[in-house]
Amino acid sequence: xxxxxxxxxxxxxxxxxxxxxxxxxxxxxxxxxxxxxxxxxxxxxxxxxxxxxxxxxxxxxxxxxxxxxxxxxxxxxxxxxxxxxxxxxxxxxxxxxxxxxxxxxxxxxxxxxxxxxxxxxxxxxxxxxxxxxxxxxxxxxxxxxxxxxxxxxxxxxxxxxxxxxxxxxxxxxxxxxxxxxxxxxxxxxxxxxxxxxxxxxxxxxxxxxxxxxxxxxxxxxxxxxxxxxxxxxxxxxxxxxxxxxxxxxxxxxxxxx
Numbered sequence: 224x225x226x227x228x229x230x231x232x233x234x235x236x237x238x239x240x241x242x243x244x245x246x247x248x249x250x251x252x253x254x255x256x257x258x259x260x261x262x263x264x265x266x267x268x269x270x271x272x273x274x275x276x277x278x279x280x281x282x283x284x285x286x287x288x289x290x291x292x293x294x295x296x297x298x299x300x301x302x303x304x305x306x307x308x309x310x311x312x313x314x315x316x317x318x319x320x321x322x323x324x325x326x327x328x329x330x331x332x333x334x335x336x337x338x339x340x341x342x343x344x345x346x347x348x349x350x351x352x353x354x355x356x357x358x359x360x361x362x363x364x365x366x367x368x369x370x371x372x373x374x375x376x377x378x379x380x381x382x383x384x385x386x387x388x389x390x391x392x393x394x395x396x397x398x399x400x401x402x403x404x405x406x407x408x409x410x411x412x413x414x415x416x417x418x419x420x421x422x423x424x425x426x427x428x429x430x431x432x433x434x435x436x437x438x439x440x441x442x443x444x445x446x447x448x449x450x451x452x453x454x455x456x457x458x459x460x461x462x463x464x465x466x467x468x469x470x471x472x473x474x475x476x477x478x479x480x
Contacts, residue, residue, distance in 0.1 A: 248264050251263065251264045257269070258271070259271070260272075279296070280296040280298045280302040281295060282298050284307035284311075284313060287307070287309055287310065287311045292309060293306070294306055299319075301319055303315060303317050303323070331344060331348065331349035333349050333352070334351070334352045334353070335353050335354075337354065337355055337356050337358065339357045340353035340354060340355060340356065340357065340370075341353035341360070341362060341370075342360060343360065343361055343362060343363050344359070344362055344363060344365075345363055345364070346363065346364040348364050350366055350367040351367065351368045351369070351370075352369045352371070353368075353370045353376075354372075355371060355372045356373045357373065357374050358371065358372060358373065358374065359376045359377070361377060361380045361398075362380065362381070363381050364382065365379065365381070365383050366385065367384060368384065369387045369389075370386075370393075372388070372389060372391045373392070374391060374395040375390060375392065375395055376393070376394045376399060377392070377396075378395060378398050378399070379394070379397075379398055379399035382400050383399040383400050383401060383402065386403065386405070386406075387404070387405045387407075388405075389406070389408075390406070390407060390410075391409050392410050393408060393413070394406045394415055396413040396414055397413065397414045397415050398416055399415050399416060400416060400417055401416065401418045402419050404418060404421045404422075404423075405421070407424050408423070408425045408427075409426045409427070410427050411425065411426070411427065411428045413431075414430065414431050415429070415432060415435075416433040416434060418432060418434050418436055420436060420437045421437065421438045423438075438462075459477065463477045467479060467480070
């Protein structure tokens with residue numbers, strides 16, 4: 224003959240010393256640690272559930288209570304997981320296809336905008352931004368790099384810092400360990416390795432360069448020969464004096480003293 228719930232609880236309460244186990248771990252109470260378990264007799268926190276927790280969807284969170292947050296399911300189609308703070312701020316965690324946020328900041332302060340962007344970053348250097356498939360994909364401990372575009376800065380494996388690559392495969396082929404370079408455009412500065420302080424703008428600008436330092440280049444594909452000569456002269460007039468050269472008017476070339 225089946226016993227009633229009241230009778231079974233009375234029996235267990237009378238025999239209980241440090242715990243109450245109702246219906247073979249359907250509900251377990253450890254009275255010495257003040258912990259409760261469902262589906263197990265080994266609670267590890269105040270409430271332990273061995274199995275899936277089911278939450279019925281609702282239109283809004285319940286009333287706010289100071290020092291308490293709420294996890295609840297919103298009545299969307301499909302429904303969405305939310306967290307609400309004690310000040311009433313609703314934070315959407317999921318949408319119809321995945322995480323609700325467009326970008327995710329990891330534990331090291333890196334902002335990542337794709338599942339394969341910056342996915343190897345594993346140290347506290349941080350401060351990197353990677354948006355696009357495989358952007359900054361091989362980097363492990365770089366600092367303050369910005370990679371925007373598919374495969375931008377993709378092969379830079381460990382110690383490149385303060386680089387900016389915008390565009391598909393910008394600085395994306397070489398293992399960049401240089402610092403403070405800016406590449407904007409498709410395949411721009413794609414082979415760079417140890418070069419530093421370079422600026423390249425436009426499709427294929429500084430393509431193939433790997434160790435150059437302090438260069439300014441824009442895309443040459445759409446320039447006439449005369450435009451290219453003028454462009455080179457402007458770069459030289461700015462760059463060479465900074466490197467300690469002077470222009471010898473007799474020999475018509477830049478000379479190192």
